[in-house]
Amino acid sequence: MVIQDATLFDPVTASEKDPARRALPSGRDAPIELSIIVPTKNEADNVVPLVTALAAALAGIRWEVVFVDDDSTDGTLERVQSMARRDRRVRCIHRIGRRGLTTACVEGILSSSASYVAVMDGDLQHDEMLLPRMLATLKTEPVDVVVGSRYVEGGGLGDWNAARVRISALAARLSRFVVKADLSDPMSGFFMLRRESFLAAVRRMSGQGFKILIDYFASSPTPLRFRELPFVFRTRRSGESKLDALVVWEYLALLADKLFGRVVPVRFLLFALVGGLGVGVHLAILWTAFHFVGLAFPPAQTTATIVAMAFNYVVNNLFTYRDRRLKGATFLWGFASFALVCSLGAAANVGVASFLFGTSRSWWLSGLAGAIVGSVFNYSMTSIFTWGRPGAGARA
Numbered sequence: 001m002v003i004q005d006a007t008l009f010d011p012v013t014a015s016e017k018d019p020a021r022r023a024l025p026s027g028r029d030a031p032i033e034l035s036i037i038v039p040t041k042n043e044a045d046n047v048v049p050l051v052t053a054l055a056a057a058l059a060g061i062r063w064e065v066v067f068v069d070d071d072s073t074d075g076t077l078e079r080v081q082s083m084a085r086r087d088r089r090v091r092c093i094h095r096i097g098r099r100g101l102t103t104a105c106v107e108g109i110l111s112s113s114a115s116y117v118a119v120m121d122g123d124l125q126h127d128e129m130l131l132p133r134m135l136a137t138l139k140t141e142p143v144d145v146v147v148g149s150r151y152v153e154g155g156g157l158g159d160w161n162a163a164r165v166r167i168s169a170l171a172a173r174l175s176r177f178v179v180k181a182d183l184s185d186p187m188s189g190f191f192m193l194r195r196e197s198f199l200a201a202v203r204r205m206s207g208q209g210f211k212i213l214i215d216y217f218a219s220s221p222t223p224l225r226f227r228e229l230p231f232v233f234r235t236r237r238s239g240e241s242k243l244d245a246l247v248v249w250e251y252l253a254l255l256a257d258k259l260f261g262r263v264v265p266v267r268f269l270l271f272a273l274v275g276g277l278g279v280g281v282h283l284a285i286l287w288t289a290f291h292f293v294g295l296a297f298p299p300a301q302t303t304a305t306i307v308a309m310a311f312n313y314v315v316n317n318l319f320t321y322r323d324r325r326l327k328g329a330t331f332l333w334g335f336a337s338f339a340l341v342c343s344l345g346a347a348a349n350v351g352v353a354s355f356l357f358g359t360s361r362s363w364w365l366s367g368l369a370g371a372i373v374g375s376v377f378n379y380s381m382t383s384i385f386t387w388g389r390p391g392a393g394a395r396a
Helices: 009-016 044-057 074-088 101-110 128-140 162-175 195-204 213-217 245-260 266-293 297-320 327-360 365-385
Strands: 036-039 063-069 089-093 116-119 146-147 191-194 226-230
Touching: 036 101, 036 128, 044 063, 044 074, 044 128, 063 074, 063 101, 074 089, 074 162, 089 101, 101 116, 116 128, 116 195, 128 146, 128 191, 128 195, 128 226, 146 195, 162 245, 191 195, 195 213, 213 245, 245 266, 266 297, 266 365, 297 327, 327 365
Parallel strands: 036 063, 036 116, 063 089, 146 226
Antiparallel strands: 116 191, 146 191
């Protein structure tokens, strides 16, 4: 019988040698209980006031704030990093070549190991004093998410004008197509959730647009249990609002993705829609050049083709691929690759249509098949070579 050194089996010694078996730290070294995810884009003047407000509101709670910055140009990143060097409760994720509030929040949540995670804006319009009550609700009630609502009793919209109130109400009604939960404020960007409920939904989330709460509710495999708590939306202290027509477009794209995305990629639907508009532009330019300017048909057709191709590229860059849109020199190189790919797509269109017409003699079926093949080819190749290249979106 072989006798081994007893110290190898001593549980105390083993615990000391194996960090995974040591007792959990306590006090200031205890694990983080709550992570607050703050997506930022040019919010430099709001960083310090926000962290100061969080520290006052969350006294006695083990918390951290994770700023997820989309390559701000106003010094936001430098402000956050400076604070992080002095306060280990402050962390930063610097994103280059990626943008969008929803994807920023997803990356921030996945970077955290806390059991509870809150999402709030970096513009000080959300009431940080509500965070302790949100946390207490999650700890004591059987709910998956607590939503800060502007529409339940005690909440409010602050100094919003009538037009913005109407737009918000319309957006909330449209959300009912994809969110079946009876939320009073599905557009809220201020909420706290249990980590496990998010992990169950995240692989189904589309990452489209700015309304992560709708994406989260619509993607959950089981109905989410929720509670809404009132807060009054405050006035932005500094910086500029990110709300514009493109944000509205991204919201509609999110709804389309949740409705049809499992059947056809919403980006392809947008690409095809822009292509349809491009056909109208092509015909309008051809008619004008041929009938009014007096060009012969070949140069008129060439002019119409170039203009329509440029129209398709600009609109796709602005809307369909907004999260990867190209600027500066990359915009010009992108157009060159787009034109080359679409030229090849046109050849594929004509080739397939001609082949099918020779076998079926059905002009409309052959033409439709050729158009589909050309659209799929253009979409696939431009996704790779125009908007899928390294650096695409880095300057967006």
